Amino acid sequence: xxxxxxxxxxxxxxxxxxxxxxxxxxxxxxxxxxxxxxxxxxxxxxxxxxxxxxxxxxxxxxxxxxxxxxxxxxxxxxxxxxxxxxxxxxxxxxxxxxxxxxxxxxxxxxxxxxxxxxxxxxxxxxxxxxxxxxxxxxxxxxxxxxxxxxxxxxxxxxxxxxxxxxxxxxxxxxxxxxxxxxxxxxxxxxxxxxxxxxxxxxxxxxxxxxxxxxxxxxxxxxxxxxxxxxxxxxxxxxxxxxxxxxxxxxxxxxxxxxxxxxxxxxxxxxxxxxxxxxxxxxxxxxxxxxxxxxxxxxxxxxxxxxxxxxxxxxxxxxxxxxxxxxxxxxxxxxxxxxxxxxxxxxxxxxxxxxxxxxxxxxxxxxxxxxxxxxxxxxxxxxxxxxxxxxxxxxxxxxxxxxxxxxxxxxxxxxxxxxxxxxxxxxxxxxxxxxxxxxxxxxxxxxxxxxxxxxxxxxxxxxxxxxx
Numbered sequence: 001x002x003x004x005x006x007x008x009x010x011x012x013x014x015x016x017x018x019x020x021x022x023x024x025x026x027x028x029x030x031x032x033x034x035x036x037x038x039x040x041x042x043x044x045x046x047x048x049x050x051x052x053x054x055x056x057x058x059x060x061x062x063x064x065x066x067x068x069x070x071x072x073x074x075x076x077x078x079x080x081x082x083x084x085x086x087x088x089x090x091x092x093x094x095x096x097x098x099x100x101x102x103x104x105x106x107x108x109x110x111x112x113x114x115x116x117x118x119x120x121x122x123x124x125x126x127x128x129x130x131x132x133x134x135x136x137x138x139x140x141x142x143x144x145x146x147x148x149x150x151x152x153x154x155x156x157x158x159x160x161x162x163x164x165x166x167x168x169x170x171x172x173x174x175x176x177x178x179x180x181x182x183x184x185x186x187x188x189x190x191x192x193x194x195x196x197x198x199x200x201x202x203x204x205x206x207x208x209x210x211x212x213x214x215x216x217x218x219x220x221x222x223x224x225x226x227x228x229x230x231x232x233x234x235x236x237x238x239x240x241x242x243x244x245x246x247x248x249x250x251x252x253x254x255x256x257x258x259x260x261x262x263x264x265x266x267x268x269x270x271x272x273x274x275x276x277x278x279x280x281x282x283x284x285x286x287x288x289x290x291x292x293x294x295x296x297x298x299x300x301x302x303x304x305x306x307x308x309x310x311x312x313x314x315x316x317x318x319x320x321x322x323x324x325x326x327x328x329x330x331x332x333x334x335x336x337x338x339x340x341x342x343x344x345x346x347x348x349x350x351x352x353x354x355x356x357x358x359x360x361x362x363x364x365x366x367x368x369x370x371x372x373x374x375x376x377x378x379x380x381x382x383x384x385x386x387x388x389x390x391x392x393x394x395x396x397x398x399x400x401x402x403x404x405x406x407x408x409x410x411x412x413x414x415x416x417x418x419x420x421x422x423x424x425x426x427x428x429x430x431x432x433x434x435x436x437x438x439x440x441x442x443x444x445x446x447x448x449x450x451x452x453x454x455x456x457x458x459x460x461x462x463x464x465x466x467x
Contacts, residue, residue, distance in 0.1 A: 038347050039102050042067045042080060043088050043118070044109030047374075047408030047427045048332035052107060052346075053080040054404065055339040059347040066101065068094070072418070073407020088113055091121040098127050105130065105351055111187060111329050114306075115141040130350040132328050135302035139293075139326040143185050143223045146326050153296035155289055157323045158313075159226040166210040172224055173202045179227040183325075184209050186218030191381060193264055195227065230316040231276050231463065232324070234309065234334045237290045238349065240358040241303035244294050246286060248341060248365050249277035250334040251463065256381060258459045265381045266424055269460030271371040271435055272337040276314055276463070285312065285321050293326070305354060309334075336406050336429045337370035371438040371461055372406070372429040373446060375454045380423035388453035390418040393426070396448040400441040402431040425454065435461050 040056055042049050042065065050073055056065050057079045067074050070082025087093050098106065106122050108114055108131035117134035131137075138145040150157040158181070163169035173180055173196075182205040184192030192215050196202035202224075209219035232254070236247040251274035256262040277285075289310055297304045309327035314320070330338070339346075343364040352361050377384035390410065397403050406429055409422020428445050432438035439461050446456060 036104075037061055037063045038104040038351065039064045040066070040105045040107060040347055041094075041098060041101075041103045042070075042107045042109060043094070043113055045069045045071045045074075045082075046109070046332060047406040047424070048330050048335040049109040050074050050077075050079065050406040050408070051336040051339040051427075051429075052109060052330070054406070055342055055346045056080070056107075059345045061345055062347045064101075066097075066103070068097070071407050071410060072412050073405070073410055088118070089116065091118055094118065095121060095125045095127065098122070098125075104128060105347060105354065107131070107350055108306075109329060111137065111140050111327065114328055115187065119305075128351060128354040130306055130354050132304050132306040133302060136297055136304040136306075137328045138302075139297070139304070139308075140328040141187055143183050143325060144221060146323075147223060149293065149296055149300070150323060153292045155292050155296075155323055156321070158228050160223050162221060162223050163206075164210065164221050166206050169206045169210065169222060169224060170203050173199060173206070176224070176226065178202060181225040181227055182206060182209070183223045183225065184215045184219035185221040185223060186215070188215045188218045191215075191264065191266075192218060195264070228313040228315055228322060228324070230313045233274050233277050233312045233314060233321075234270070234331055235277065235282075235285050235290075235312050235321075236330070236334070236338065237286070237308045237310070238353050238358060238361075239290075239294055239304050239306060239308050240353045240356045241305050242294070242298065242356060243358040244286070244290050244308070245358055245361060245363065246282055246290070247307075247338055247363065248272050249274040249282065250331070250337055251276065252331060252334055253457060253460055256457075258457050259462075263381055265376075267331070267333045267374065268376070268424075268457045269371070269373045270331075270334045270337050271369060271438070271461045271464060272334070272341055273369065274464065281314065281321060285310065289321065289323050304328075305356075332408070332424075333372045333374055333427050336372040336427045340402075340404060340429055340431055341366045341370050366431065368431060368433045369435040369438045370429065370431045371435065371442050372427045373442045373456055373460050374408075374424050375426040375428065375446065375449065375451065375456045376424045377409075377420050377422070378453050378455050384423055385453060386419075386421055387413070388420045388451065389413065390420060390425070390454065391450040392448050393418055396428070396445040399445045399448050400430065403441055403445045404429045405445070420451070420454065435464055439465070 065080040067080040068083040068086035114137040194205035250272040311324040406427040430441040
């Protein structure tokens with residue numbers, strides 16, 4: 001029908017045909033989602049940022065991706081142009097860089113720049129930013145702030161008390177009994193949480209934070225929490241200040257040792273989706289935890305824009321979710337499995353969040369499962385040796401389909417070899433038709449990597465695979 005009309009128009013009036021053709025072309029561009037082009041700056045230099053850069057690299061609307069400071073894995077893989085000399089703690093320098101290179105979206109990865117107010121300054125300068133203000137980042141920057149918000153807005157969480165006096169803290173611990181959880185109030189690089197099995201361990205944790213100052217100012221106030229028995233899960237939601245949409249579920253492995261033993265770490269592996277988070281539970285988390293938080297923060301005058309990462313405990317006795325803690329950025333290593341599964345245009349999704357337009361966004365995910373296994377330096381989360389050589393990283397990516405290795409703590413030595421510079425160093429990330437296939441591919445790739453000074457957990461995904 002349309003072709004007949006156009007054909008008739010040609011014979012009748014060539015000018016009319018040109019106008020109609022132009023209108024059709026504009027309509028077609030609109031219908032196929034002709035999105036605005038954008039230059040993106042990712043702030044940070046770890047495995048999380050590598051995963052974000054990789055996902056943005058797949059975004060059709062991205063003209064260019066910068067990462068500051070980035071790392072050698074990001075630059076060598078071509079996932080972004082790394083700006084190693086940009087001081088991300090200098091807000092004015094970051095703003096100047098954005099203006100010079102026409103950056104239309106800044107994605108802030110780590111929590112420290114957020115707590116320090118980088119997003120505040122970028123937004124004030126008119127630069128679209130995905131990440132909360134320093135006031136909103138207090139959800140992670142102060143566990144006491146988070147707990148008080150939960151109290152005020154009826155968000156389910158563990159019973160707790162806050163202390164600055166070690167004697168009062170110990171008296172409360174004795175009254176409550178063990179096991180019990182002691183947390184540093186401020187940012188402690190994922191290490192400020194002690195699950196004390198005995199009273200003696202709890203007292204030692206209090207002394208470590210309040211007397212010895214192990215975590216500096218972050219530990220000058222402690223939160224003592226009831227021990228919740230159940231299964232942990234990571235829940236992520238994108239927030240634009242008023243609206244929130246859930247990401248796919250994931251589960252992290254915090255303990256350093258197999259069978260979830262040993263001290264907590266920043267995360268030794270993760271997988272997505274997490275069977276423990278059913279669709280029913282997901283809806284319950286949104287209604288009882290995420291939405292009340294978003295509305296509460298708005299009422300408190302510090303609207304939250306960014307990603308809310310809720311660390312949850314699915315209680316054994318009730319089967320209901322309780323909020324353990326909030327992070328105000330993508331989790332690491334959960335970000336790795338989420339980003340390899342995301343099929344939507346990440347740049348446009350994050351732009352919509354920064355503009356308060358998430359109510360028009362729906363997300364598309366790949367089917368099947370994803371897994372990341374973290375390779376860490378021997379000794380982590382305690383002291384470890386730096387500068388050890390890692391070989392066959394590129395070869396490992398070719399061993400099985402859909403293997404991607406994200407770099408968290410690497411550099412190059414004078415001979416061009418990768419060397420380890422951190423505790424958690426590599427994230428071997430894979431996809432499969434199911435979790436078993438993703439696991440097999442991950443460990444197959446790890447076997448190719450030659451790093452005698454590294455270690456990894458061999459049981460990532462064990463809870464889901466057992467089910």
